Amino acid sequence: MSKKHYVIWKGRKTGVFGVWSEVKTNIDGLSDAQYMGFPSLEEAQQAFESTYTKALMKRSLAKTSQGNTSLSSKTAPSKKYSKTAAPVVSANIQIYCDGACSPNPGKSGTGIAVYEKQSGGTENELTQLWYGLYEANGTNNTAELHGLIEAFKLAQKYIEQGEKVQILSDSKYSIDCITKWARGWKAKGWTRGKGEEVKNLALVKISFNLYEKLKANLTISHVKAHANIEGNELADRMAVLARSTRESTMVLYRKELNITEILAMTSG
Numbered sequence: 001m002s003k004k005h006y007v008i009w010k011g012r013k014t015g016v017f018g019v020w021s022e023v024k025t026n027i028d029g030l031s032d033a034q035y036m037g038f039p040s041l042e043e044a045q046q047a048f049e050s051t052y053t054k055a056l057m058k059r060s061l062a063k064t065s066q067g068n069t070s071l072s073s074k075t076a077p078s079k080k081y082s083k084t085a086a087p088v089v090s091a092n093i094q095i096y097c098d099g100a101c102s103p104n105p106g107k108s109g110t111g112i113a114v115y116e117k118q119s120g121g122t123e124n125e126l127t128q129l130w131y132g133l134y135e136a137n138g139t140n141n142t143a144e145l146h147g148l149i150e151a152f153k154l155a156q157k158y159i160e161q162g163e164k165v166q167i168l169s170d171s172k173y174s175i176d177c178i179t180k181w182a183r184g185w186k187a188k189g190w191t192r193g194k195g196e197e198v199k200n201l202a203l204v205k206i207s208f209n210l211y212e213k214l215k216a217n218l219t220i221s222h223v224k225a226h227a228n229i230e231g232n233e234l235a236d237r238m239a240v241l242a243r244s245t246r247e248s249t250m251v252l253y254r255k256e257l258n259i260t261e262i263l264a265m266t267s268g
Helices: 020-027 041-049 053-070 140-160 174-185 200-216 231-245 259-263
Strands: 003-011 016-017 034-038 093-102 106-117 125-140 166-168 217-220
Touching: 003 020, 003 041, 003 053, 003 217, 016 020, 016 041, 034 041, 034 053, 034 174, 034 217, 053 125, 093 125, 093 140, 106 140, 106 231, 125 140, 125 231, 140 166, 140 174, 140 200, 140 217, 140 231, 174 217, 231 259
Parallel strands: 093 166, 166 217
Antiparallel strands: 003 016, 003 034, 093 106, 106 125
């Protein structure tokens, strides 16, 4: 059997490595590490000269192509997913966020899908998936608000680099909380008026404060749930994964970003 080689694009050290133990030393504990294994030294060297995102897309397309030639009519995917999510804005970064809860109230989790436009590219491509914030007694609304908060945190890093960001959520409730109602609630001492309590107030406050800091370089868009929009569906799969794994912190999805396989996972 031929020896496997590894590429680290982002880690304590970068380059081509021939031993997994070296790779592990240079990526352990780094949530944003970028690495991949290859069957030959030549492929690894070619990949390192390119980018992590392009390597992911190349592998994903190759696996999808192989899968399509071997799938029978009974197992072939029946759904077609679109990257298009209205309204489309001029943003090199798109962050989809979603929450899942079953039953409601019950076990909840949050998912994120990040798309970035690469140099010379015409479309934003999937670069990261995140999942976590499991709650044993959560609700759909708290999971969705958690999603907005995590999306804002990711957006802040890109905005600091001079990027424009679009955040996309299928939760009209969480979007309206932050963009329509929170300012009025704050003016009334964080009540709905006459002392009426604002639900999920702690999460609303955190999300609104982040939004106020970032809104000059940020667009929030509502997308229809379960409408076969790729980014929204991927965020949904991550939210369900958070529930099933009971992951309490927000963690980076470490497996290969094979979109076809991920979309085949359990949906919320």
